[in-house]
Amino acid sequence: MTVVGNDNFQKPVEVVKKPEKTGWMSGHMAQIMVLLNGLILTLTAFLTLNVFIGQIVQEGLTSVSYETRDHLGERFSNLEKAIQGAASIASFSGNLPSDDIVEKFRTSFSFEGYYDRIYWLEQDENGQYLAHDMLAAGEKQADVVKLHQFVVASTQKDKDRIRVLDGYEGFSGYEKNGKYPLILAKTVKTSNGRTDIVYGQTVVGRVLAPAFFDYRKNIQALNIDFGDRNINLYQYVRASAPVDVKESKDIFRKESAIPLADKSVRLSLWVSLSEREQFLQKIPMLMLMFGITLTLIGTLYVRNNQKQSLRLASMNRELAQNNEKLNAEAQEREKLNHALRKQEKDNRAVIDAVSDIIFETSTDGKLLFLNETWQKITGFSAERSLGRNIFDLLYQQDQAEQRSNLAQLVKGKKNAYRAFTRLRTADGTFRAVELAISMLRQDENKELRVVGTITDVEERRRAERALSEAEKKYRAIVENAAGGIYQVTPEGVYLSANPAMAKILGYTNADEILRDVRNANVEIYFNGRERERHLRDAVRSGTVNVECQVRRKDGKIIWVQESLRAVKDDEEQLNFFEGSIEEITQRKDAEIGLREAKIQSDLANRAKSEFLANMSHELRTPLNAIIGFSDIIRNQAFGAVGRTEYLDYARDINESGKRLLQVINDILDVSRIEAGERQLNEGVVDLNKVILSSIDMLGPKIETHKTILSNYVSEETPKLIGEAHAVKQMLMNLLSNAIKFTPEGGRVSIHADVDDEGQMHVSITDTGIGLTDEEIEKALSPFGQVNTSLSKSESGTGLGLTLVRSLMSLHGGSLELFSQKGVGTTASLVFPAKRVTLAPQKEPENV
Numbered sequence: 001m002t003v004v005g006n007d008n009f010q011k012p013v014e015v016v017k018k019p020e021k022t023g024w025m026s027g028h029m030a031q032i033m034v035l036l037n038g039l040i041l042t043l044t045a046f047l048t049l050n051v052f053i054g055q056i057v058q059e060g061l062t063s064v065s066y067e068t069r070d071h072l073g074e075r076f077s078n079l080e081k082a083i084q085g086a087a088s089i090a091s092f093s094g095n096l097p098s099d100d101i102v103e104k105f106r107t108s109f110s111f112e113g114y115y116d117r118i119y120w121l122e123q124d125e126n127g128q129y130l131a132h133d134m135l136a137a138g139e140k141q142a143d144v145v146k147l148h149q150f151v152v153a154s155t156q157k158d159k160d161r162i163r164v165l166d167g168y169e170g171f172s173g174y175e176k177n178g179k180y181p182l183i184l185a186k187t188v189k190t191s192n193g194r195t196d197i198v199y200g201q202t203v204v205g206r207v208l209a210p211a212f213f214d215y216r217k218n219i220q221a222l223n224i225d226f227g228d229r230n231i232n233l234y235q236y237v238r239a240s241a242p243v244d245v246k247e248s249k250d251i252f253r254k255e256s257a258i259p260l261a262d263k264s265v266r267l268s269l270w271v272s273l274s275e276r277e278q279f280l281q282k283i284p285m286l287m288l289m290f291g292i293t294l295t296l297i298g299t300l301y302v303r304n305n306q307k308q309s310l311r312l313a314s315m316n317r318e319l320a321q322n323n324e325k326l327n328a329e330a331q332e333r334e335k336l337n338h339a340l341r342k343q344e345k346d347n348r349a350v351i352d353a354v355s356d357i358i359f360e361t362s363t364d365g366k367l368l369f370l371n372e373t374w375q376k377i378t379g380f381s382a383e384r385s386l387g388r389n390i391f392d393l394l395y396q397q398d399q400a401e402q403r404s405n406l407a408q409l410v411k412g413k414k415n416a417y418r419a420f421t422r423l424r425t426a427d428g429t430f431r432a433v434e435l436a437i438s439m440l441r442q443d444e445n446k447e448l449r450v451v452g453t454i455t456d457v458e459e460r461r462r463a464e465r466a467l468s469e470a471e472k473k474y475r476a477i478v479e480n481a482a483g484g485i486y487q488v489t490p491e492g493v494y495l496s497a498n499p500a501m502a503k504i505l506g507y508t509n510a511d512e513i514l515r516d517v518r519n520a521n522v523e524i525y526f527n528g529r530e531r532e533r534h535l536r537d538a539v540r541s542g543t544v545n546v547e548c549q550v551r552r553k554d555g556k557i558i559w560v561q562e563s564l565r566a567v568k569d570d571e572e573q574l575n576f577f578e579g580s581i582e583e584i585t586q587r588k589d590a591e592i593g594l595r596e597a598k599i600q601s602d603l604a605n606r607a608k609s610e611f612l613a614n615m616s617h618e619l620r621t622p623l624n625a626i627i628g629f630s631d632i633i634r635n636q637a638f639g640a641v642g643r644t645e646y647l648d649y650a651r652d653i654n655e656s657g658k659r660l661l662q663v664i665n666d667i668l669d670v671s672r673i674e675a676g677e678r679q680l681n682e683g684v685v686d687l688n689k690v691i692l693s694s695i696d697m698l699g700p701k702i703e704t705h706k707t708i709l710s711n712y713v714s715e716e717t718p719k720l721i722g723e724a725h726a727v728k729q730m731l732m733n734l735l736s737n738a739i740k741f742t743p744e745g746g747r748v749s750i751h752a753d754v755d756d757e758g759q760m761h762v763s764i765t766d767t768g769i770g771l772t773d774e775e776i777e778k779a780l781s782p783f784g785q786v787n788t789s790l791s792k793s794e795s796g797t798g799l800g801l802t803l804v805r806s807l808m809s810l811h812g813g814s815l816e817l818f819s820q821k822g823v824g825t826t827a828s829l830v831f832p833a834k835r836v837t838l839a840p841q842k843e844p845e846n847v
Contacts, residue, residue, distance in 0.1 A: 035296075049287055060274065064218060065271065068216070069258060071209070072224070072267060079111075079182075079202070080260075083186050083198060086105055087198045090120050090190070105118075119131050119198070121199075131148050151183065155199075182204065182233070221236060221237045357371065359453070360451050361449070362447075367386050369386075377425070378424070380425075380426050391403050393424045395423075406450065416437055416439060419434070420435075430575075482500060482582075484497070484503075488520055490576070492519035493520070504560065504582075505553060506553035506556070534546050535577065542566060545562070546561075559588040560584060562579055564578075565578055623657055627657040682721060693728065694735055698739065701739055702739060731762070733803065742767060742769075748766045750764055757833060765824060765825070770821040771825060808829060815828070
C-alpha cells in the first residue's frame with residue numbers, strides 16, 4: 001500500500017547568484033590561520049617537552065650520583081665498624097689472654113673482605129707494643145715494625161676516635177699504581193689501665209662491592225680522592241667508555257663528599273645517559289617534526305576544501321537553472337499524485353475499519369500485508385509481524401493441515417475455503433479464529449498472492465473487557481517491577497519485556513527490545529550452549545534459577561540472576577518461556593575482589609611469619625651471649641664478684657634472658673608452622689609417659705599454687721602416632737595455663753578417651769576462673785592474653801594456645817576449648833582416628 005503524503009513535492013529552487021570576487025588575502029585567510037596556529041602549537045609543545053624531559057634526564061643523573069654516594073658511604077661506614085669491633089674486643093685484654101682475644105675476634109669478625117690486615121698493638125708493662133695480626137692464625141709480626149711505629153706516633157695526637165692515617169712512605173708502590181693505602185686506627189683503653197692500638201690496612205678497590213659497576217652500566221668513570229691533599233685513592237674507567245670520557249659532552253660529571261672517619265673523601269663521577277634517557281631527548285624534535293607535518297597537511301586540506309567549494313558552487317548554479325525548468329512539470333504531477341493518495345487513504349481507512357483481519361501472503365504463507373485489526377486481535381504490531389510465516393502463529397496441531405490446504409489451493413486442486421483454528425497472541429495464549437482463504441491474485445511483479453481474512457469468533461466484548469483488566473494489572477506489576485520481566489518464544493523472539501528489562505540490557509525502552517532483537521538466545525546471551533541447556537532444564541523441570549552472562553546493547557558483558565519458567569498449554573505443549581532477571585555484576589565483582597583479597601591476605605600473613613622467623617633467629621644470637629655471660633658472672637667462673645648485689649643482678653639478667661628466649665622460641669615455632677617449614681618427626685607416642693614427664697617438670701609450679709592434680713591416664717591408654725616432643729609441648733602449655741588460672745587449692749584433672757569415631761580426646765579440666773566467649777576468642781588469637789588477677793602474677797606471651805592449635809593442625813587434629821565463667825575450663829586435644837593405635841607397643845616412646 002502507498003503511504004499517504006506528498007513525498008515528491010519540491011519547493012521551487014531559488015537561483016544561486018554568482019559570488020563576487022574577493023581579494024587574495026580574504027580568500028586564503030583560513031589557510032594562513034591554520035598554518036600560523038599549527039606552528040604556534042607545535043613550537044609551544046616542543047619547548048614544553050624540551051624543558052620537561054631535560055628535568056627528567058637531570059633527575060636520573062642525580063639519582064645515580066646519590067646511589068653511588070650512599071653505597072660508598074655505607075662501605076666506608078663498615079670500615080669504621082670493623083675497627084670499632086676490633087677495639088671493643090681488644091678492651092678485654094686486661095682480663096683474657098692475648099690468644100683468646102685474637103681467637104674471639106676471628107670468630108666474630110664479619111668484615112673479612114674489607115681489610116688486607118688488622119693489627120692489634122698490645123702495650124706491655126714497660127710501655128712497649130707487641131703486634132698481633134688479628135686476621136691471620138694468631139702469629140706475631142716482627143717485620144712491620146716501621147709501620148707500627150708510624151701508627152703509634154700518629155695516634156698519640158687524638159685518642160678519642162677512629163682516625164685515617166696518611167703520610168706513611170712505606171707504600172710508595174701502592175701509590176704509583178693508583179691504589180693509595182688506607183690506614184684506620186683507634187686507641188683502646190683496656191681494663192688494666194693500659195692503652196692499646198687497633199688499626200687496619202686496606203685500599204679503596206677492596207672496599208667496593210665486586211658487582212657494583214655491573215649493575216650500573218651508565219657509570220663510565222669514577223675517581224675517589226682525598227679532598228684536602230688531592231691524593232687519588234681509586235680510579236675506575238669502564239672498558240667500553242670513550243677515550244676522552246672525562247671531556248666528552250655526552251657524559252656528565254657529578255661530585256660529592258663522603259665522610260671517612262676524621263677525613264673527607266671527594267667522589268667524582270662521570271655518568272652517561274641511558275638508552276631511555278637518550279630516546280627521551282629525541283622526543284621534542286620528533287614532536288616538532290610531527291607537528292610541522294600535521295600543520296602542512298591541515299593547510300593543504302583547507303586549501304583543497306576551498307577549491308572543492310568553488311567547484312560545487314558552480315555546479316549548484318547550473319542545477320538550479322535545470323530545477324527551475326522541471327518545477328513546473330513537478331507541480332502538475334503532484335496534483336495527480338495527491339488525488340491518487342487521497343483515494344488510497346480512503347481505501348486503507350475502509351480496510352482498517354473492518355473488524356476482521358485482512359491479510360495477504362506469499363504462496364508459502366509469508367505475511368505480506370496486514371490491516372490494523374491484526375494488532376487488535378493478536379497484540380502483535382503489523383510491522384513486526386510482516387515477513388513471518390502465518391502458519392507458525394497457528395496452534396501447533398493445526399499447522400500441517402493448513403499448510404496442506406494452502407498448497408492445494410495454489411496448485412488449483414482446491415477452491416476458496418474456511419477453517420477453524422487457534423491463533424497465537426502476544427500474551428502467549430491461543431485465540432479461536434475462523435481462517436478464510438478467498439482468492440489468488442497477481443501483484444505488479446506478476447507474482448501470486450493469497451488473500452484472506454481472519455475472524456475472531458469469541459465473545460469479543462467480554463473477552464476485550466477481561467483482557468483489558470488483566471492487561472492493566474499485569475502491566476502495572478511488570479512496568480513497576482525492579483527486576484527485568486520478559487516472555488520469549490523457544491526461537492528467541494521476545495513477546496514482551498518491561499522497562500526494567502530494557503534498562504538492564506541497555507535499551508531505551510521495551511519496544512526497542514521487541515523491535516531490534518531477532519533471536520535473544522544468540523544476540524543477548526553470551527554463552528549460547530549454556531542458554532540451550534537452561535532452556536532444556538526449564539522444559540524438563542518447569543523452573544530453573546541460574547546465574548549467567550548477557551550482552552548489553554553497547555556490547556558490555558554483565559552478570560544476571562535469572563529465573564526461567566516454561567509455559568505449557570493444557571496438552572503439555574510448550575507455548576513460550578517467561579522469566580525475570582536481576583543484574584548481579586557488582587556482587588560477582590565483589591566475590592572476585594574477596595577472593596583476590598584473601599590471596600593477598602594469605603601472602604601478607606606468610607610474609608609476617610617469615611619475618612618473625614628471621615627476626616627470632618637474629619634475636620637468639622645476642623640472647624645466648626647475654627645468658628652465657630650472666631651465667632658466668634652468677635657462677636663467678638672467673639673469680640669472686642666484689643658486691644653481692646651484682647650476683648642478684650646477674651641472676652635476674654639470666655632468668656629474664658631465658659624467659660625472653662622462650663618467647664622467641666614460641667614465636668619461631670608458630671612462624672615456622674605458618675610458613676610451612678615445620679615438619680613432624682613422627683613415631684609411636686606413649687601418652688602416659690609423656691603426661692607423667694610433663695607433671696614432673698611442672699612439679700614446683702604445682703606445689704607453689706597448691707593445686708590438686710588428678711591423672712586418669714594409665715598404661716592401658718591407646719598410644720598415638722605423632723611427634724613426642726610436639727605432644728609434650730602442647731600438654732605443657734595446657735597444664736601450665738590450667739595451673740596458672742586456678743586459685744590455690746583448686747583441682748586439675750587429665751583424661752584421655754576414644755570416642756565412637758575412633759578419635760582420641762586428651763582433655764585437661766580445671767576449676768579455675770573460667771572464660772567468656774569473647775575471652776576464649778581473645779585467648780586463641782596470637783599474642784592474645786586474658787587480664788585477670790591471677791594472670792598478673794605471672795607473665796606470658798599469649799602464644800601458648802596459638803602454638804597448641806598450630807601443632808594440632810600439623811597432626812590433622814584440632815583444639816577444643818569449653819569454659820564457663822566462675823566454674824572452670826576444659827581444653828581438649830582431638831587426634832584423628834588414623835593417629836590412634838589400639839595395639840600394644842613393645843618399645844616405649846622416649847620423652
